[in-house]
Amino acid sequence: MFRTLMLSAAVTASFAGAASAQVVVSSKIDTEGGVLGNLILAVLDHAGIETENRVQLGATPVVRQALVAGEIDIYPEYTGNAAYFFNRAEEPIWRNAADAYAEAKKLDAEQNDLVWLTPAPANNTWGVAVRRDVAEPAGVTTFSQFGQWVAGGGNVKLAASSEFVNSAPALPAFQAAYGFTLSPEQLIVLSGGDTAATIQAASNQTSGANAAMVYGTDGQIAVSNLVVLEDDKNVQPVYQPAPVIRAETLAEHPQIEELLKPVFESLTLETLQELNGKVQVDGLPAADVAQEYLTANGLLK
Amino acid sequence: MRGGIRLLFLPLALSPLLPFAVFRANRIAQGEPRSLVETLGAGPAALAVAALAGGIAALAFARRPAWGAAIAAALILGIVLAAGWGASSLMAGVPTQARVSPGAGFWVALVAAALLLIDALARMRPRPALRLALVGFAVAAGALLLSSGALSQLSVMQEYRNRSAAFWREGASHLWLAFGSFAAAMLAGVPLGIALTRRAGARGSVLGLLTMLQTIPSMALFGMLIVPLGWLAANLPAAHALGIRGIGAAPAFVALFLYSLLPIVANTVAGITGVPRSVTEAADGMGLTRRQRLFHVDVPLALPVIITAARIVLVQNIGMATVGALIGAGGFGTFVFQGIGQTATDLILLGALPTVALASATSAVMDALIGMLPGGAR
Amino acid sequence: MIELRSVSKVYDGVAVVDDVTLTLERGTLTAVVGTSGSGKSTLLRMVNRLVEPTSGQVLIDGAYTAVIAAPELRRKIGYVIQDHGLFPHWTAARNIGTVPVLLGWRRADVRSRVRELMEMLQLDPDVIGPRFPHELSGGQAQRVGVARALAARPELLLMDEPFGALDPVIRAQAQADLHRVQRRLGTTVILVTHDMAEAIRLADRIAVMRAGRIEQFAPPADIIAKPATPFVAELLGEGDRAFRYLSLKPAADVARPDGAAEGAADGPVLPGHATMAEALSEMIWTGRDRVRIANPDGDPGIVTREALIRAGRPE
Numbered sequence: 001m002f003r004t005l006m007l008s009a010a011v012t013a014s015f016a017g018a019a020s021a022q023v024v025v026s027s028k029i030d031t032e033g034g035v036l037g038n039l040i041l042a043v044l045d046h047a048g049i050e051t052e053n054r055v056q057l058g059a060t061p062v063v064r065q066a067l068v069a070g071e072i073d074i075y076p077e078y079t080g081n082a083a084y085f086f087n088r089a090e091e092p093i094w095r096n097a098a099d100a101y102a103e104a105k106k107l108d109a110e111q112n113d114l115v116w117l118t119p120a121p122a123n124n125t126w127g128v129a130v131r132r133d134v135a136e137p138a139g140v141t142t143f144s145q146f147g148q149w150v151a152g153g154g155n156v157k158l159a160a161s162s163e164f165v166n167s168a169p170a171l172p173a174f175q176a177a178y179g180f181t182l183s184p185e186q187l188i189v190l191s192g193g194d195t196a197a198t199i200q201a202a203s204n205q206t207s208g209a210n211a212a213m214v215y216g217t218d219g220q221i222a223v224s225n226l227v228v229l230e231d232d233k234n235v236q237p238v239y240q241p242a243p244v245i246r247a248e249t250l251a252e253h254p255q256i257e258e259l260l261k262p263v264f265e266s267l268t269l270e271t272l273q274e275l276n277g278k279v280q281v282d283g284l285p286a287a288d289v290a291q292e293y294l295t296a297n298g299l300l301k
Numbered sequence: 302m303r304g305g306i307r308l309l310f311l312p313l314a315l316s317p318l319l320p321f322a323v324f325r326a327n328r329i330a331q332g333e334p335r336s337l338v339e340t341l342g343a344g345p346a347a348l349a350v351a352a353l354a355g356g357i358a359a360l361a362f363a364r365r366p367a368w369g370a371a372i373a374a375a376l377i378l379g380i381v382l383a384a385g386w387g388a389s390s391l392m393a394g395v396p397t398q399a400r401v402s403p404g405a406g407f408w409v410a411l412v413a414a415a416l417l418l419i420d421a422l423a424r425m426r427p428r429p430a431l432r433l434a435l436v437g438f439a440v441a442a443g444a445l446l447l448s449s450g451a452l453s454q455l456s457v458m459q460e461y462r463n464r465s466a467a468f469w470r471e472g473a474s475h476l477w478l479a480f481g482s483f484a485a486a487m488l489a490g491v492p493l494g495i496a497l498t499r500r501a502g503a504r505g506s507v508l509g510l511l512t513m514l515q516t517i518p519s520m521a522l523f524g525m526l527i528v529p530l531g532w533l534a535a536n537l538p539a540a541h542a543l544g545i546r547g548i549g550a551a552p553a554f555v556a557l558f559l560y561s562l563l564p565i566v567a568n569t570v571a572g573i574t575g576v577p578r579s580v581t582e583a584a585d586g587m588g589l590t591r592r593q594r595l596f597h598v599d600v601p602l603a604l605p606v607i608i609t610a611a612r613i614v615l616v617q618n619i620g621m622a623t624v625g626a627l628i629g630a631g632g633f634g635t636f637v638f639q640g641i642g643q644t645a646t647d648l649i650l651l652g653a654l655p656t657v658a659l660a661s662a663t664s665a666v667m668d669a670l671i672g673m674l675p676g677g678a679r
Numbered sequence: 680m681i682e683l684r685s686v687s688k689v690y691d692g693v694a695v696v697d698d699v700t701l702t703l704e705r706g707t708l709t710a711v712v713g714t715s716g717s718g719k720s721t722l723l724r725m726v727n728r729l730v731e732p733t734s735g736q737v738l739i740d741g742a743y744t745a746v747i748a749a750p751e752l753r754r755k756i757g758y759v760i761q762d763h764g765l766f767p768h769w770t771a772a773r774n775i776g777t778v779p780v781l782l783g784w785r786r787a788d789v790r791s792r793v794r795e796l797m798e799m800l801q802l803d804p805d806v807i808g809p810r811f812p813h814e815l816s817g818g819q820a821q822r823v824g825v826a827r828a829l830a831a832r833p834e835l836l837l838m839d840e841p842f843g844a845l846d847p848v849i850r851a852q853a854q855a856d857l858h859r860v861q862r863r864l865g866t867t868v869i870l871v872t873h874d875m876a877e878a879i880r881l882a883d884r885i886a887v888m889r890a891g892r893i894e895q896f897a898p899p900a901d902i903i904a905k906p907a908t909p910f911v912a913e914l915l916g917e918g919d920r921a922f923r924y925l926s927l928k929p930a931a932d933v934a935r936p937d938g939a940a941e942g943a944a945d946g947p948v949l950p951g952h953a954t955m956a957e958a959l960s961e962m963i964w965t966g967r968d969r970v971r972i973a974n975p976d977g978d979p980g981i982v983t984r985e986a987l988i989r990a991g992r993p994e
Contacts, residue, residue: 196644583764588753
């Protein structure tokens with residue numbers, strides 16, 4: 001009996017070894033998943049690591065489950081999502097970028113043998129973007145400045161979904177933290193509206209809109225001439241994208257950590273907006289966008 | 302053309318008043334409507350309206366359904382070609398990010414003409430062989446139109462051009478997913494249904510289990526399959542060698558297979574138990590063995606019911622295979638979900654239109670096949 | 680020769696067929712008559728083993744049927760049922776050829792056999808042959824069913840209410856066809872029916888069944904003349920026994936040569952095979968007391984009313 005067990009364990013181990021010869025690179029199906037996944041893929045390929053392309057594999061639960069199960073080896077995830085993976089969404093720790101990253105890294109290392117590599121200095125969280133021609137004259141770049149400006153009679157009209165306007169962690173939390181209140185006349189509620197619709201409304205000044213509910217790295221923001229407000233008091237959980245890799249894979253290819261570090265460090269909010277915009281607005285294939293970015297910035301060494 | 306169907310002449314006639322095309326500065330910018338005159342230019346627009354009026358008049362006086370069908374088909378071709386030509390003229394001299402897609406006028410005219418065509422075809426009462434030929438003709442005409450380049454400046458075709466290799470790759474995986482899981486379900490479901498006709502005791506519990514499977518939402522079923530299939534792939538080298546994985550095509554294939562089982566098994570049971578008692582009694586009494594009765598009597602007589610299930614399952618699989626994109630199975634759903642992520646309608650259409658076309662063609666072919674079964678069987 | 684030896688069939692403790700012993704001679708037509716639920720169909724179905732006897736044996740020409748594989752046994756026995764059971768997805772011709780094909784006959788042989796049978800049953804092979812069952816009339820479908828049962832030249836033909844679904848006019852025709860075909864081929868026939876008149880008209884011997892048992896097994900004339908039990912008498916119908924009896928006997932039996940009659944009868948000459956019942960009916964209807972009947976050996980004979988009435992009461 002013991003012998004059989006040992007044998008099957010050995011077979012499994014040798015087999016697992018054979019299977020992990022290729023690094024399976026994956027990502028979420030959305031636009032940013034396409035960009036980030038192709039960046040990782042291109043860097044590993046260029047470094048001569050054998051890869052299997054499973055980029056834009058599926059929705060978050062699918063990709064996450066696949067990584068935990070060992071079906072894929074690496075994919076980019078957002079720090080804030082760890083709050084949901086470990087069922088700790090209510091805790092304030094996720095609102096601080098460094099703490100959130102450290103906590104996610106610790107939890108996944110302990111429980112799942114996963115390693116969070118260097119994150120991008122960009123926060124793809126729920127927030128507000130203001131038209132550049134409004135924000136610049138008013139000197140508004142952070143939520144604190146926005147709060148003062150609005151409280152002081154600044155002329156704002158925000159396009160948002162009803163969920164953003166009504167759910168406690170969203171607009172009400174911003175208003176409480178930054179000391180401003182938007183009257184019903186200052187709100188354009190697009191019930192069931194997504195960020196594409198709100199950005200379009202602010203961009204086209206539909207019904208006088210000059211601000212929009214956004215996700216920080218939405219590809220439309222740059223072309224629509226909007227500026228994302230910095231959440232300087234950490235009201236929202238931080239969603240920094242970082243590659244998450246299986247510890248076993250990293251042990252086999254330790255160079256991956258240093259290969260990806262400069263790439264993700266280069267991905268600022270504006271850079272991601274621009275790259276996402278090339279895919280989303282111009283309709284370019286994500287693989288081409290990633291390759292071009294890496295080449296242009298000398299990140300393929 | 303008779304009766305209520307003539308009401309369709311009204312939207313057809315009024316469609317030139319609606320915007321014929323939509324122009325966007327980039328693929329997700331807000332669309333700006335363009336009238337027929339703005340799209341085609343005054344002269345060609347006048348010609349197009351005259352041709353439309355001529356078509357309507359010809360339809361009104363068409364006595365034979367075949368003539369009506371031919372005129373409606375010509376109208377559809379004209380409407381589509383006008384859209385392609387209009388897109389080229391609107392795209393002339395603007396940045397390449399700009400997009401032109403068909404507008405409300407196009408869709409109203411197209412749908413009205415399509416309904417007129419369907420009505421005329423229905424009144425032709427084509428025999429199954431002719432129906433097959435018509436499907437083949439429509440597919441060939443569509444392929445010719447798309448490959449001719451006449452529509453290349455339409456937004457959907459621009460999306461296609463940016464990912465033509467991916468399109469055919471995903472198309473192949475879509476077909477493999479939908480038809481492969483269908484074939485597997487037929488191979489397993491028909492014998493299972495036959496076995497259930499012989500064990501009435503097990504029938505209720507097996508059909509109950511399959512019904513339960515059917516009620517699981519597709520995403521949930523995909524998710525549920527990742528863990529066991531992943532375990533199989535990691536622990537059984539043979540399973541891994543067969544291409545079984547927790548993500549990708551395998552779970553989608555298995556899920557579609559499971560969804561397909563209920564209609565096939567239930568209809569096999571219904572078809573075989575529906576064979577008249579006098580017929581089975583006669584078959585037994587004449588000395589057919591169990592096998593002979595099964596293959597010469599039971600299954601042939603149950604065939605129309607089984608093929609009806611096959612048609613349901615195929616159309617269902619073609620549609621549902623799109624969801625497989627969410628677990629990396631590929632297929633046209635890849636474009637649909639990437640398009641949703643990018644709020645790019647054209648990309649969504651690049652996935653949705655071939656799926657709909659595939660489902661319609663399959664449905665029409667299966668209908669014709671059912672019609673071709675021996676006359677006495679129905 | 681078909682022998683049933685102490686055959687019983689028990690379902691859930693109830694004997695549907697209860698210790699039946701019968702011997703049927705080769706080339707005869709035996710009718711099994713009974714009310715519904717009497718076990719007559721079950722008895723029939725035990726002969727071709729569609730029902731396996733609970734106890735007892737069935738022998739055909741001295742061979743135990745239980746040791747022959749059921750399909751093989753059934754291919755040698757024709758089987759006709761009430762709803763004809765034609766295969767709806769096959770043409771009439773293909774239906775008729777079923778058993779010969781199962782037996783591996785050559786195509787040409789099957790085809791010529793199908794033609795032969797269709798012609799014998801007055802079905803035009805070129806018109807009816809290619810039709811599907813749903814395109815046939817009730818009478819045509821019934822005849823196709825009989826042709827199918829006879830296709831492989833079975834020596835034994837089992838018929839379970841074969842005329843039950845037909846309207847009276849077609850039924851009489853179908854019965855006459857069966858009589859003719861059976862005489863011509865010499866097939867042994869077991870016919871299950873609830874219709875005593877049908878049994879009397881067609882059968883050489885009648886087995887009357889009630890509650891799984893044989894009440895009487897005798898030629899029709901004996902059944903009418905001496906019903907063994909009140910049930911048999913009831914099944915016969917008390918009122919028209921004499922007419923039934925007369926309908927069994929040829930009028931020629933009581934005909935006298937023409938010359939012996941006092942004065943020649945006028946009117947039509949009845950055919951030689953006319954029964955006594957037909958002769959009497961003709962007299963009543965035309966108001967005569969004697970009729971002429973054809974005689975193949977010479978001049979027509981004369982049948983008188985007195986002779987018929989005397990003959991109508993068995994001694």
